[in-house]
Every structure is written in C-alpha cells, then in structure tokens.
Amino acid sequence: MVKVGLRKPNLKTSLKARTTGRAKRAVKRAIIPDYGKRGMGWIKNPKKAAYNAVYSRTTVGVGDVARAVAKSGARSSASRTSSITVSSHEVTPLAKPExxxxxxxITSVDRANKALLLCFLLGWSGAHRAYARMWGSFFLYLFTFGLFGFGWLFDIVTLLMRRSELRRLGDSDPTQQQAPCSVDSTFDRNVADSGNWEQRGDGEAAARLELQRKNRAYMEENGIDVEMFTEEKVAADALRTIESVCPCMLRFDRGMSEEEPSISFCSPTKTGKMPKNVVEARIYHQDVKLLMDSHGFELPEYGDSINVMISYLADGRINKVDIHGFHNGRSVSVSIRRRSDDLVMTSAGTIGETGAWQSLCPGADPSAGDLFRALTKEVERIY
Incomplete structure (x- = not known):
C-alpha cells in the first residue's frame, strides 16, 4: 500500500538531514566509493527504491506546491505576450514560457542587495519575492511562514550566490551571456536529467568493464597470474588480516563472509609501467533489518557496517589494508601497511560529526602497540 496525497512536513527530520545527516553522508561518500551515486539504490535495496519511486509520484510536498504556483504565474504572464501567426503554409507556435x-x-548587484536585505528582515513573509514581482510564491510564503522556514533559508543562499555571480561578472546580467549557475538552475537540470540516468549508468558500466578487460589483458601479457585474485581470496585475506592485526574490528562484522567482494585491476602508470598495486579489492557489509511502521509499510533499519579495502602486489601479497567500521552513528578507521614481510597497523582514528578525522594516538610516531591499545579501548567505548 502506497500513500497518496499531501506529504506532511517533518521539521525535525528535515533539520537532521541538513545537519548531522549531511555530515554522516559526507563521511560515507569519502570511504565508500559507490555511496550516493545515482542508481545504486536499485542495486543495494530494490524494494526500497521502488517504494520511493512510487511514493514521490503519488504524493505532493510543500516544495512541489511552491514550484507549481511559480510555474502557473510564469505561464499566465507568457500567455499575454505570446501570439499565433497563421498562414496558408505554416503555423508559428506559442513561445515557450520562461x-x-x-x-x-535579480539582474544587478543593487537589486541583489535590496532583495537580500528584505530576505533577511522579512523573508518569512516573502517580501523579497514581491520585490522580484513573483506574486504567486509571495502569497505562498506569506501564508506558510516562508515555506515553514526552509524556503526562507533556501532563498538566502540563492540570493547570496546570485550577488556573488553578478559581482564576478562586473555587475552585468549573466542571463544574457550564459545560463546562470545557481541553486534553482542546478535543481532544474538535475530534474531534467533524472529521466535518462539508466542509459548513462549502462554506458558508464560498459566503459568500466572495457577498461577492466584491457587492464587484465595488460597484466597477463606482463606475466602476472591474474587468476589468483579471486573473491574467495579477498574474503579470506580480509578476515585473516583483521584477526591477526586488529581483532577488535570484528565487532563491526555482521556477515561480511556472505558478501561478494569487488575486484578491480589497476591501470598502467602514465609512463606505461606496471603499477605497484596491481589489484584493488573491496568487501562491504551492512546489517539491515526490515521494520513495520505505523501504516503497515516495511522500512529498512540500517545497523552496523564494515568496509575493507585491500591493495595487492604483483605476487599476490597484501600491500595495504584500510578498514572502516560504523556503529550507532560512530565510526572507527584503521590503516594497515606492509613493512618488509609483516603487515603493521600504522594509524587508527575516528571521524566526528563534522567529517574531520581524529587520530586515536595524536603523538608524533605512535607504535603499533599503542595504536592497538587505543583502538581496542575506543571500540569498547562505542559499544
């Protein structure tokens, strides 16, 4: 069953998505290569992606209402200036409304300054939109307290960007020179491009497969046994390395052995030589549970996760390992590097809500023992 109708604004959820949620997403994008890319939802969780696709088309939010009102105002003004010319051979269609x-x-720095002042002081009432003669959205802001405050904040950012753009172009109207690179135009382009993401995704996937085929062939020609880099080897190496170097990181594992690792053959260097790390492998697992909400819908609840990235040398030995674990909004990362014949922990740290990495041993050159003890203590603390 899918909800139909008006989406009720949730200020608490929206605020969280723009503060702590944004920081957490930035952290995941930094350490998980495929996180946040368009179309990944259909691969990771097709059921949730299908539900969201239907939900967004059967319900209407405050933003949808605002855009509809703005478009209706644009159409009405354009209809007064458009004309139809009919002859015996051709028909001139109505001009497309802008x-x-x-x-x-806002076409000058002076107008931008005035609009910004109105937005800061009376933005909740839409005074800056009335100044820009955008009457439809003005009345909408007036009766919804600036789209419940979110539209007000959005317009402040838009006007700041617009003023900066006008100053950079010497107080001239960039709309006469090029399409404005603003929050509004970027959103419109993303919406226009969302229809063909599948075609672009297929093309990118084909290009990646072709590159992997060429890299694999290059390594075979140079005497590397590419057949030894299997999914079983990656999974076994990941578990064995964690158990021997940082066993406390296994606390984050909720089924990594059941996942299928990804294996990527590295490209030659710019000079055409064999790279030091010939293979980059990754294995990732996240604990997901389906819970029933008050409306009877099954929604996923995401729990602990572990992400292991391994770089291999030409002889099949591990050169470096990076491990990232997440639990209850907290993350721990470990770096392991080859030192002669041994794999040694070289750094361990956490990533805060701001996205900044902090070492667990801030000293100049901590030993592997110091890192091991600090890491074990931190994992015990967050659990």
Whole structure:
C-alpha cells in the first residue's frame, strides 16, 4: 500500500538531514566509493527504491506546491505576450514560457542587495519575492511562514550566490551571456536529467568493464597470474588480516563472509609501467533489518557496517589494508601497511560529526602497540 496525497512536513527530520545527516553522508561518500551515486539504490535495496519511486509520484510536498504556483504565474504572464501567426503554409507556435526565478529577476548587484536585505528582515513573509514581482510564491510564503522556514533559508543562499555571480561578472546580467549557475538552475537540470540516468549508468558500466578487460589483458601479457585474485581470496585475506592485526574490528562484522567482494585491476602508470598495486579489492557489509511502521509499510533499519579495502602486489601479497567500521552513528578507521614481510597497523582514528578525522594516538610516531591499545579501548567505548 502506497500513500497518496499531501506529504506532511517533518521539521525535525528535515533539520537532521541538513545537519548531522549531511555530515554522516559526507563521511560515507569519502570511504565508500559507490555511496550516493545515482542508481545504486536499485542495486543495494530494490524494494526500497521502488517504494520511493512510487511514493514521490503519488504524493505532493510543500516544495512541489511552491514550484507549481511559480510555474502557473510564469505561464499566465507568457500567455499575454505570446501570439499565433497563421498562414496558408505554416503555423508559428506559442513561445515557450520562461519560468521565473530569483536568479532571473535579480539582474544587478543593487537589486541583489535590496532583495537580500528584505530576505533577511522579512523573508518569512516573502517580501523579497514581491520585490522580484513573483506574486504567486509571495502569497505562498506569506501564508506558510516562508515555506515553514526552509524556503526562507533556501532563498538566502540563492540570493547570496546570485550577488556573488553578478559581482564576478562586473555587475552585468549573466542571463544574457550564459545560463546562470545557481541553486534553482542546478535543481532544474538535475530534474531534467533524472529521466535518462539508466542509459548513462549502462554506458558508464560498459566503459568500466572495457577498461577492466584491457587492464587484465595488460597484466597477463606482463606475466602476472591474474587468476589468483579471486573473491574467495579477498574474503579470506580480509578476515585473516583483521584477526591477526586488529581483532577488535570484528565487532563491526555482521556477515561480511556472505558478501561478494569487488575486484578491480589497476591501470598502467602514465609512463606505461606496471603499477605497484596491481589489484584493488573491496568487501562491504551492512546489517539491515526490515521494520513495520505505523501504516503497515516495511522500512529498512540500517545497523552496523564494515568496509575493507585491500591493495595487492604483483605476487599476490597484501600491500595495504584500510578498514572502516560504523556503529550507532560512530565510526572507527584503521590503516594497515606492509613493512618488509609483516603487515603493521600504522594509524587508527575516528571521524566526528563534522567529517574531520581524529587520530586515536595524536603523538608524533605512535607504535603499533599503542595504536592497538587505543583502538581496542575506543571500540569498547562505542559499544
């Protein structure tokens, strides 16, 4: 069963998504290569992706209402200026209406400064949109307290970017020179491009497969046994390395052995030589449980996760390992490097809510023993 109708704004959830949620997403994008890429939802969780695709089309939010009102105002003004010319051979169609936006209506630094002042002082009432003669959205802001405050903040950012753009272009109207690179136009382009992401994804996947085929062939020609880099080897190496170097990181594992590792053959160097690390492998697992909400829908709840990235030498030995674990909003990362014939822990740290990495041993050159003890203590603390 899918909800139909108006989506009720949730200020608490929206605020969390723009503060701590944004920081957590930035951390995951930094350490998980495929995180946040378009189309990955259909691979990781097709059921949730299908539900969201239907939900977004059967419900209407505050933002949808605002855009609809703005577009209707643009159409009505365009219809008064459009004309139809009929002859015996051709028909001139109506001119395509140009959607109004703050970036199009604010054409000088002086107007941007005035609009910003109005937005800061009376943005909740839409005074800056009235100044830009955007009457439809003005009345909407007036009766919804600036789209519950979110539209107000959005317009402040848009006007700041617009003023900066006008100053950079010497107080001239960039709409006469190029398409404005603003929050509004970027959103519109993303919406316009969302329809063909599948075609682009297929093309990118084909290009990656072709590159992997060429890299694999290059290594075979240079005497490397590419057949030894199997999924079983990657999974076994990951577990064995964690058990021998940092066993406390196994606390984050909820089924890594059941996952299928990804294996990537590295490209030659710019000079055409064999790279030091010939293979980059990754194995990732996240604990996911399906819970029933108050409306009877099954929604996923994401728990602990572990991400292991391994770089291999030409003889099949491990050169370096990076491990990242997540639990209850906290993350721990470990770096392991080859020192002669041994794999040694070289760094361990945490990533805070701001996205900044902090070492567990801030000293100049901590020993492997110091790192091991600090890591064990930190894992015990977050659990």
């Amino acid at each position: 959607q109004k936006s703050l970036t199009r209506e």
